[in-house]
Amino acid sequence: MVMQSTRWLALSYFTYFFSYGIFLPFWSVWLEGRGLKPDTIGLLLGCGLVARFLGSLLLAPRVNDPSRLVFALRLLASLTFFCALGFWAGNQVVWLLLVMLGFNVFFSPLVPLTDSLAGTWQRQFPLDYGRVRLWGSLAFVIGSALTGKLVSLYQSDVILIMLMLGTGAMVAGMMLRPSVMPQGALRQQDHTGFAGWWALVVRSWRFIACVSLLQGAHAAYYGFSAIYWKDAGYSAATVGYLWSLGVVAEIVIFALSNRLFRRWSASQLLLLSAFSGVIRWSIIAETTALPFLLVAQVLHCGSFTVCHLAAMRYISARQGAEVIRLQAVYSAVAMGGSIALMTLFAGFLYQHLGAGMFWVMAAVAFPAIFIRPARPVANQS
Secondary structure, X not given: OEEOHHHHHHHHHHHXXXXXXXXXXXXXXXHHHOOOOHHHHHHHHHHHHHHHHHHHHHHHHHOOOHHHHXXXXXXXXXXXXXXXXXXXXXXXHHXXXXXXXXXXXXXXXXXXXXXXXXXXXXXXXXXXXXXXXXXXXXXXXHHHHHHHHHXXXXXXXXXXXXXXXXXXXXXXXXXXXXXXXXOOOOOOOOOOOHHHHHHHHHHOHHHHHHHHHHHHOOHHHHHHHHHHHHHOOOOHHHHHHHHHHHHHHHHHHHHHHHHHHOOOEHHHHHHHHHHHHHHHHHHHHHOOOHHHHHXXXXXXXXXXXXXXXXXXXXXXXXXXXXXXXXXXXXXXXXXXXXXXXXXXXXXXXXXXXXXXXXXXXXXXXXXXXXXXXXXXXXXXX
16 A cells, blocks of 8 residues: 655654653553562663663664665564563563563664654655644644543553554554655765764763753653652543643744744853743742643653753754764763663662652752853844
8 A cells, every 4th residue: 555755754753652642651661560679660761761772772873775764673673562562471570671671772762763764755845844744743632631641530551552553563564665766875884983973972061961960950850740749649541631731831832932932142141941940940949739730740841841952952053064973972871871860760769769759850950050161152133
């Protein structure tokens, strides 16, 4: 069966982020339902994030021929589905660790490779990336809200069932044939060596440290907010709606970013993100009253989205190959390594401090106010 390429791409984003909207908010709840303690859950989630970091860093760059992108996506989606099947096989910690490593290694490269496919197709025919990518954010909202409602009705076992349906739909959608297959020559590798990368890190250390702190401070939220709010008496459905609210706020800011922040520098955006993060994590640490949680979730557009916009603005102001290198460092260190490291600590913190874990996250975000890049990089658009 042949599907229009734009719709094929939108379906790929939709099924991926639908699955991610199940996995990211609720996997800690599923692990808790298997009888695991918070420190063990934190270890498993942290190791999974390390695997995501390695999968994106090591597997995605190996697809150098754009014409092989569809095959690579189908292969990785199939391996992800089979790893998800492995969760049915046992509840031993070692087994769960092995399956989570495999699942995250194969699941994580799907987005950068899908983005690469979108870029390839943009050179072949008119394609509005923003309108296509929006289906992914919408799917995350649907996946998290629907799963939360079902967990309220049928307990945590439904989480794995939903994950199977999501990843199975992802495989099925990718097995359809896009009407236009990607074409292109082999991409060239970067041969500048370690010296060029190290010089870039030294020049941009303030930026790297700042975004790593701001993104890493989300680890407690990603890993334990669902458990924390359920322990506070909220249903899984309400937890799903809270997560969805954060993503809706993210979508709104992405859609209005040029209008709102066109004249803001990257440094100013990072300052706004740092204040948003400190306020957000302090609210969640201090109270579980629903009106305050709604405010905290709306602040997701500041703690995460504004930080990401600042990073894209800072990186786009670089020259030549520095853009590619700094994008790779940002993705690997800030969006992968820092969150993975903080998640490893979050389980221990939650077991011993409870809500105090979020005070620690506020403290992690606070230094970003002072170490953000000293020289603002303004948007030139």
